[in-house]
Amino acid sequence: MLKDRTLEDDYRSWRESHPPHNRDWDFTTLSGEEIAPLYSPLDIADESYTRDVGFPGQFPYTRGIYANMYRGRLWTMRQFAGFGTARDTNRRFHYLLSQGMTGLSVAFDNPTLMGVDSDDLRALGEVGRTGVAIDSLADMEVLFEGIPLDRVSTSMTINAPAAIVLAMYVAVGEKQGVPAGQLTGTLQNDILKEYIAQKEWIYPPRQGVKLVVDTIEYTAQHMPKYHPVSISGYHIREAGSTALQELAFTMADGLSYVDASLERGLDIDSFAPRLSYFWNSHIDFFEEIAKFRAARRLWARLLKEKYGAKNPRSWLMRFHTQTAGVSLTAQQPENNIVRTALEALAAVLGGTQSLHTNSMDEVLALPTEKAVEIALRTQQIIAYETGVVNTVDPLGGAYFVEAMTNRMEEGALEYFRRIEELGGVLVGIEAGFFQREIADAAFRYQRELEERRKVMVGVNDFVNDQPIDIPILKIDPEVEREQIRRLQELKRTRDNDRVDRTLAAVRDAAARDENVMPYLLESVRAYATIQEMSDAMKAVLGSYREPAFV
Amino acid sequence: MSEPRLRILMAKAGLDGHDRGVKVVARALRDAGMEVIYTGLHQTPEQVVRAAVDEDVDAIGLSILSGAHMTIFPRILELLREQEAEDIILFGGGTIPEDDLQELKRMGVAELFTPGAYTQEIVEWVRENVGEKAAGGSAAPS
């Protein structure tokens, strides 16, 4: 106590003799948080090292989930890829693996993400555009041709139809002779953030959560190495949220899945170790690092103290990170390489388990091979040249970083209280709470940009008039035609009676409120399409209509 | 009499869910005193054009980030012609490469805004291009 008072006195006299002369600038984070000119031990006076920080690999895991972190194993360099037909994407996968990428990550096209077949009118112009087009198991077989699923882990970014795609993945494994229990990888399968931010939904929220719990239950029983949900802040942030909102809303979603799974009767330690997170790494360096560290501590505390999980693996917040797509600019796109590198560095210093670095041209279209390569090289430079991997959590103990970490955690707890008062996440979605919070934040930031209180280099300052000129990968319209041909051929040649029978079974299972996974697997094996299966469930579960929150 | 007000349909076509931009622009137009009618996500060209006709808007602002701009913009122009509504101005926004952008303008899309455009720039453009036309227009059906 006595010593603290002395430090405070010292601080005050230092401050008085060195009054701050700030230039005319807004010293706030990207999210608008005030930042002090200096941080010192005074700012973390309430923090206890053992209670709040601790050693890596030990509760509350603020410094990292593993004791040895990147000295033991580097993060997985996992570039998200997918375009055109399954054949096109399969070729890109083989190329990336040959370049040293260590995990696959599948991007699906919009029709697939919405549970719409390539030959549906709504899919017109979108087949294979921003991801790979998958209509049935036949496409999935091609997608993973020559890729041993027992050795390569695969992340699949899909939500509303996630249960169907998981069933397809299991079925491809079967064809390769890999049993479900051997499959590794991650399904995004975070439907709540769809209603909140990304907005690719099919069923109403409650029914959407039911399907998520079906996959959690199924994998808990049959796929012990598989991660059924990747609770995602990425899209919440891309939709315009602040860093704190990303943290709080995402973790609130995560807790909702935990609650729903417990309600199903699952034991917390049977599924919690395989829940994982997916964060955005934006351009405000320290704010992001604090977010990652706070998330790790929060999750550990909640799972241990609130939910009483016994298995320490349930307490670990493992996460994938992607650099911020919205931080990229169409103007002077080469600058995006620099932005991405800094964001990737923040993710590494924040202790990520896997990382996707955006390509410089992603803001304009699908990335070219060259741009993807630079993005991957960026990770390799961080891993092998910069030396930041040599010690665990090199920023731990930094006054600023610890203070920001504490602030993030407190802010998230405050949001949790508000969400609880509202009646929980589902009610908050219905009432538009999250949507409005995010839209307000996005609007505020846009204002700040236009008033130049925040700068984006090349956009609202340091502008040059050079035309936007980088090579862009274009999708041949022939892709759509070919995909439709393949699909219609399939519909002619498969056993359609079997398809109908299995679809009816899916519908009945949904109506009985049973776990639909085994029934979907049967339908998938019969080569039913993604839309056929979605529609079968929609007939029972209903469909979601967007509330108008502008 | 009350002052005639610009009515703008803000529409989101395609199967993607990126509505950050369309909502920011909708708010900015509202703050500039316009009446904005929002369609919501995932609309087909047919839905967009029917909404524009029923609502008798002065312009449609279409946001597409799904890559389907070369399919959806021309289809909307075509439907507007079919409905004798080609006086409804079509503008839009999205990640649209330069050559596609030129091609769409040739087809009759009045203006396209790409990422990084200021909302104020869009508001000004609407005031000048849609406002003028609406003020000079006539109600008599052709």
Place this chain on the structure above:
Amino acid sequence: MVTETTEEAAARLVESLLKGNRRAAGRVISAIEDGGDAVEMLMRALYPHTGRASIVGITGPPGAGKSTVVDELIRVMRADGRAVAVLAVDPNSPFSGGAVLGDRVRMMRHATDPEVFIRSMGARGHLGGLALASHNALLALDAMGFSDLLAETVGVGQSELEVAGTADTTVVVVPPGLGDGVQAIKAGIMEIADIFVVNKADHPQADRVVADIRDVLRMDLKRPEWTPPIVKTVATAGEGLEDLWIRIRQHRRYLEESGELERRRRARLEQEIVEIAERRLREQVLRPRTATPEFRAMLTDVVERRMNPYEAAEQIVPKTAAAG
């Protein structure tokens, strides 16, 4: 933008509307909203073709689920062969006078149905009031041949209550969990309800709201012939809407058979005529006499106590003139 056009142009526009041209209908409603002389010309052409459709007002507090109820009601009514036009009135406008009208978002699946017309209306500074503008817009859709008109309004302020007052049947949508229960919305809204919808019946407190409404209705002895029924719905799941449609038709039958429809419409038209005439008096008689330097001088006299307000009014409208 019909303001500059002639009587003929207005007649042509209406003719086109009567033939079912949606573009013309859209423009007629815009002209009605813009106000001015065009409205009278349009109404002259439209009025003989109106009076056939039934008008159902859907009102209730913000976020009660009105638009979702309307969307589902359209589905049920279409299955019953009705041609439905919707007017979604959203009077919320911030300081700028602009507005984002979002009700139709929930109804977009009907956007391509030729027998459905959906129109949004904001507040603006409607001359003669929002109620008159929205009612005239409904008449235009009536003339176009829609058998049933639905008008959604937020039941919070006086002007919205007036909009609801122009309907033949008023449906009040109440969500559960309204803090103080029904008391919160009792003032004004409860009296105008012909049918109550307790939406979000999937909510645990729905039954409490039903009981609360029942209590209020028990005390309401003014309506011996028609006791407003209470319909529970889960609009998001499409539940209870068939029941609501049955109740709406029952109310319609009651209105027709009891002569109440006739009485309501008569009373409403009387009020409308009086309002139009009053406005005219204000504009043609009062305004010229008060927008004068003499009036300003007289006002100063009143302020400085040299004259009282009655004497001043006497100068503008002498008692004999007012009486005769």
